[in-house]
Amino acid sequence: MENSGACQGLTRPIRCIVKLGGAAITCKNELEKINEENLGTVSSQLRQAMSSGPDSQKILGMDWSKRPGESELCCDVGGFDDQISCDSSNFVVVHGAGSFGHFQASKSGVHKGGLDKSLVKAGFVATRISVTNLNLEIVRALAAAGIPSVGMSPFSCGWLTSERNLESADLSMVVKAIESGFVPVLHGDAVLDSQLGCTILSGDVIIKHLAAYLKPEYVIFLTDVFGVYDRPPSEPEAVLLREIAVTEEGSWSVVKPNYGSTNKPVEITVAAHDTTGGMVTKIAEAAMIAKLGIDVYIVKAATSHSQRALSGEIRRGSIPDDWLGTVIKFAGKPAQH
Template sequence: MDLEEQQTLPHSPFAQPIRCIVKLGGAAITCKNELEMINDEILHKVAEQLRQAMISSSQKPPGMDWSKRHGASEICCNPDEFKDHSVIDCSPFIVVHGAEGIPSIGMSPFSCGWFTKEKHISSGDLSSVAKAIESGFTPVLHGDAVFDDIQGCSILSGDVIISHLAAYSKPKYVVFMTDVYGVYDRPPTEPDAMLLKEIAVAEDGSWSVINPKLQNSVELTVAAHDTTGGMETKISEAAMIAKLGIDVYIVKAATSHSLRALSGVLRSGIPNDWLGTVVRSSR
């Protein structure tokens, strides 16, 4: 996001700091080889990890089940638990999911807004997100097909939404959850694929691999069914966020590594046994 674009953006309505923006990748929470099929096991575990990261372990978390599933739920929702927010130590999170084709998990009343080809976010949409957070809720957003001044209509990915939200809300860190352990130097299905542990972003937005030291260039591919650019778009948007001084973690969903990323413990240092990719400013 250059200076000219920043000057056209509306004033940020976020009154309190956001701890984390989370992207639940479509490849992680859906079965890509089946039409409109949720991966229930992964989604359930990701929800548990989000709940654990958002609410202090010393507090009893409130029940929040708005899934509207048929039959009795193991999680109850008691509105009285939300009357006194002071008894719940809940860190503000924003969640963006990448399963746009499955309306059953479009859990948020917030639209992605009216975007032009420059993908500007209207102040009304930002205010809706900010008000939800102030009221003790966690906004859940998703990408969608939007109007475009040039193409008429185009796909606005959740990754792009996150980079703009990060510019406004200045979260402490951002987590991209996907179906692989992070960014690789080539398609991860290849036998010699190497996980890139750390990527540094320069002030001009260019990026380079710091760990490990590579002999060859990085080969980024996009799956034929991925309309949002795949890993290449993730790296590009992660680099835009890292330029703001915000660390970005790309990690496999529903693993111990994703829980460590969500909890924020990686901000003090990346341990050798952590599997994932951190994208951060070279400054």
């Protein structure tokens, strides 16, 4: 299946859907704490990748909120004088929850549904407060870096599930926001489920649906490791898988490093690593996107490697040897045996 062009309603194709992994932008070991440094670097890399102009152009911040301890709002309106808004490439951002929302969701069992229980209903409210709080902070960080970001919560945009599977999603406002020159910022959210009452919709499911509908040139997953390894990356012998090919049937094999001509797929150690939606899940999700003819890059956030992936450099040629990350590509029909 080839990428058959941009979706209806879009006059310019989407260049990239970026997933900001929860682990990359929040502090894993501290509840509801943002990794400010990573988020700042990611925001600035994104802005550079989006803007066609020279890097030296003055950055016009778009978060004019009051800073803690100050009484005046922060806004250099003069910098915008008469400036015509420059066209930036179409990007969409989706972020995970990291250390936001998980506590509230797991304490109450929101993913299992049952809104007739007061604990589940309260957990739904508490989860949404936590993830929309994170969404606001990410929108602010992107805006401060000069990206015209607008928060869009799946719950209120009409994303609905049925027994945890996506049932419907109204993307018309996402398309309208993109067409108006904004960068929609969606997130994993607590949503209504027609069978269970409610559940959790993950950022990865959102990405998959957006990719199928918006047909971006490529999708990037920014994570806290360099890519997909053949075993938990903490193990000394772990090998980074540089390129994975996906067949039309959705099966996949490692192309690089080359494990010889045996065609024997690499054995990936998953056991403990996979309990929290680890690498096999990640490859499977990415493979479903790659199957649509959309290249997927899994790369460490806030590094030179993420910068090169965001800029489109990896897309344009063969994968440079000094680039660390995992590319997941559609390989066409499998060879006949």
